[in-house]
Amino acid sequence: MLPHQRQYAQAKFRSMVEDSTGNEFEKLFHRLMELSHPSYMPIRTHGNIGDLGGDGLCARCRTLYACYAPDTLRVSEVRDKFLGDLASAMTQRPEQFDAFVFVHNDQRGIHPVVSGLIAQQQQALTSITLEQMGPRKLWYEALELNLGKMEALLQESIPIHEVRYGVGMADIEPLLLHLAETRPQHAPAEEIPLPTPFKADYNGLSIRAQQVLQRARPYIYQVGQYYQGIISHTEQDEVAAGFAAYYRQMRKEYGDQPDEILWQMQRYVLGQEHPRWERADAADVVVTFFFEQCDIFEIPPLDWRPVTSGGEPG
Template identity: 25%
Template sequence: MTSEQRYWWRIALELKLRKCSGDAFQDFFSVMMGKVHGTDFVRVRAYGRRGDKGCDGYVQSSGQVFQCYGALNGDSGKVDYLIGKMEDDYQKAVVAIPSLMKEWHMVHNIVDGLPIEAVEKLDVIKKSDPARHFGFIGIEGFEQRIFGLMESDIEDLLGVVATAKDAQNVQATEIRELVAHIASSSDTVDFDSANIKPVPPNKLVFNKLPNHWRNFIAGGWPNAGVVKSYLDRHPDPLMGERVAQIFRVRYQYLKAQNLNPGAIMSSLFEMVTGTGSVLPERMVAAQALLSFLFESCDIFEDEPAKVAS
């Protein structure tokens, strides 16, 4: 696996988890575990009034019981519900399948981090049942399992991603289509022709973007010039400023929701590519466009000027 594939697949995994909820999340987890463990993993589902006895999946050799929580949009806002679900699901399993269960794991899609109350609840459960092992499986656990698979299996789970060769052959037609797509929403955005501010060199660090998004932006910089060249030659001389303003407004909207930098970047990426599977050609074009916008317009923050002591 190349470094480019790794950050592309990390982005694909993040978007997948943010979008999967409920049964879709449980299904994605089960497919992944089947690829990791083969027939040692048993997919479990509820059968009518019998329910699932607090078990959404089971690894036979280790006695690992898994319970899934796929929050809508990967949101941890329903803290009380999550805590209650952990307690209820554990109690169901420990009563119904005690001889099977040697470990109990809560699998979740809360990409941006669990509430501390969930950590406290798991600690209470651990202390009440010291003979068993307990844990959470979040995006890091998915990444660890998926990235240990063969590339063909990773592609089955997360799709085909761009390569270094794709990035070296970014298509101007893809840039044109992306710009046209973004500009089509310009009528709904307040527009001004203020100059676009230059980006400080350490903007990636200052904004505390996760490493895979830093690599994404940095990897797109060599192609940012293609975007600039296209916009400079555009029949509408204000197209560059128009697109930049659309992203400024979108960024401020996302920031106002107190989203962290990774969540904001995910939303901006999907704003460019749309949802669903994305072809490698569109991936590298989106990367080039977002890198250009990050470098040249007001998305994310400029580092405050340092006051001389």
């Protein structure tokens, strides 16, 4: 899949998730999971036994999914849905799953009531893992699809001609604005070395690519400060998961071109339009942060050293 096709798919899928509710959202979720997991089984309600606490079951990964995307969100209904599905599943199909996932379409994140219920029930239930899956994680699932499956998910053909998008990874738009507005205009007098000096060499990044990371390195502390200051404690982990998923996809497509992978990671953040310089610099900081956090690119073995021109380790 070409980069502009993937960005088209992301925008389209995000809109589909946001606009669908009730049965339509559940159908979209089933279609996604059936395309990405061969062992996934949609569960329909039957007679007086209902759905036994789940809307879908992934047999291979032993995960049970419960969908909730109402037209109008009511806290009491969210609570009853979550607790009711969980209790039914634990009673009627306890041997079938190891993880219970509450699936929703709230673009702003999981409702605070549900997050509290998940944390509360996780303490009480040590035999299973409780998770939530919102629009961001749904896209990470879709990200692994090839062009044919992506078109099946969207139920339309993806344009072949190149389309330019000014917004890339919408989830980090506030972070880009924060960095662009607060980054100091003058870099420190002394360069700050990369914390993993062999990682860039191990991945075969060119001197030019390493300079991009080097220039951004003094400012990555601002990314950490940003994530520490926001309310959602899972935000950084979920964004990191997105970077890791996109990196894996880029490595499949450009495995022998590390500079191309780095550039594609920048496009993942920005979109394809040529950005203003402060926005481009902010994107470099974000990519460098996740490079340092080891969410993207490969980690060299502890005893690995680059080979010098004379054929000996440096």
